[in-house]
Every structure is written in structure tokens, then in C-alpha cells.
Amino acid sequence: MTYTTEELIEILDRELKASWQGKRIVLSSRERINDPVVSKLLDMKQVSKVFAYQDFRNQVHQYQKQHRVSGIIWRNCQFKEQSICFPEIYNQLIPLEEDKQVLIQAKDSVINFWQEVTAGMNFWLANTPGQGWEASGAEGASGAGEAKVGAQGLRPAGVDRVETTHHLKISPEYVDKLIRQAEWVEVDAARTEIYLGLCWGNPLEYRYQWAKPKSGCDRVIASHTIPSSIKI
Numbered sequence: 001m002t003y004t005t006e007e008l009i010e011i012l013d014r015e016l017k018a019s020w021q022g023k024r025i026v027l028s029s030r031e032r033i034n035d036p037v038v039s040k041l042l043d044m045k046q047v048s049k050v051f052a053y054q055d056f057r058n059q060v061h062q063y064q065k066q067h068r069v070s071g072i073i074w075r076n077c078q079f080k081e082q083s084i085c086f087p088e089i090y091n092q093l094i095p096l097e098e099d100k101q102v103l104i105q106a107k108d109s110v111i112n113f114w115q116e117v118t119a120g121m122n123f124w125l126a127n128t129p130g131q132g133w134e135a136s137g138a139e140g141a142s143g144a145g146e147a148k149v150g151a152q153g154l155r156p157a158g159v160d161r162v163e164t165t166h167h168l169k170i171s172p173e174y175v176d177k178l179i180r181q182a183e184w185v186e187v188d189a190a191r192t193e194i195y196l197g198l199c200w201g202n203p204l205e206y207r208y209q210w211a212k213p214k215s216g217c218d219r220v221i222a223s224h225t226i227p228s229s230i231k232i
Helices: 005-020 036-041 044-067 097-105 107-117 172-181
Strands: 072-079 082-089 122-125 133-135 147-150 153-156 159-161 168-170 184-189 194-200 216-223
Touching: 005 044, 005 072, 072 097, 072 184, 082 097, 082 107, 082 184, 097 107, 097 184, 107 184, 107 194, 122 172, 172 194, 172 216
Parallel strands: 133 168
Antiparallel strands: 072 082, 122 168, 122 216, 133 159, 147 153, 184 194, 194 216
């Protein structure tokens, strides 16, 4: 009998707890750290727990590949008394090649939900370097149009200077442009804000900054007021 995705998640959860309880150890932990100075600064007992879990998780990933066990889970998001169930990759499993197609196929339904619940709201591009510009046109920031140099530095055309958080205010038209460029999407919500992830590339790597530009995920915040300053 082949383990299901849900069973693999339960197995990983049990193994993680056992590792942090000290029931799993890796005797070669110090040898895995190439820098002897760093190894002296670390608590090797704690490092051993990390390596023990990583080794086990790697075996689970190999099992996924061998038996074609999906890394997808289905998550529910609720906002303004509306809800949607959509697929995403569980963060301790790996995606199979066919899992990406499942993510892509769910894009339209997630976008329909997003557009319904964000009607009349304002939009921000989350965690944008060089904050303080407001994208007022359809092209928004992202280097679109001709850039001009002023007292505040390099300003993209159609973008105004405003005092905001580290999020960049963008137009609904620019949100639509980002949506068209994304391969798949994901959504999450707080009490007064909702967040849209616009993702592309490799589902195994898209969460990491080092994977850009081949893989990545832009985050858009919808809110009636200036969004919270938490890192999305």
C-alpha cells in the first residue's frame, strides 16, 4: 500500500516531534559543517536534531518521487463571508511535475474569488524595495515607462512619491497585468486585508528570493486603508 499525501504529512509531523525531543540524533553533525569556527559556536546537540529531521525528510521526498505521491494540499480561505478552497504545495513536501498543472488549473477560480471580495478596495505590492512610490497608472512601477531622476532618486514614469509603509501602492490595472503574468496564484486573508500571491516558475523554489527571476511570487495586498507593516 502506498502512503497518501496526508499520511506522509502525519509521518513527517511525528518525526519532527521525535527529533526535537532528542529521540533522533546524527553523529556526524560536526563533520557536515565545513567551518570549524562556526561549528564551535553552535550547540551540536541542537544541530544534530535539525540534521536528523532533514535526513528523514529527504527520504520522504524520494518516496514521493518513486511512488508518485503528490505534494499538494487543499486549503480554505475565507474573507467577507465568502470562501474558496484551493491547492498549494505543502511546505515539507516536494511538488511532482504534474502538481504544477493542478496549481495552474485553479488560477481562474481563485482570481474570481479575489475580484469579488476586493471590489472597491485599494491595492499594494508587498515588501517592495525602495518604498515610497505610488503607481498611479496602468503600468505601475517595476521600471515601466521612462524613469526620471529627482530629489527623491530614480522615479518611474507615472509613479508618484507618497509617504507609505514598505508596500507600494498600485492601480487595479497594474494588478490585472500581474495576474496575467502569473502562472498560478494563492490567497490568504486577515480580518481587514486579503493577500494574493502571483507565482511563476518552479513550485519547489518559488518562495525563495535566490530563485528570481526564473521562479518567484509577487504579493499583492488589498485593503481599504494603508495595510499593516508586517512582512508578507
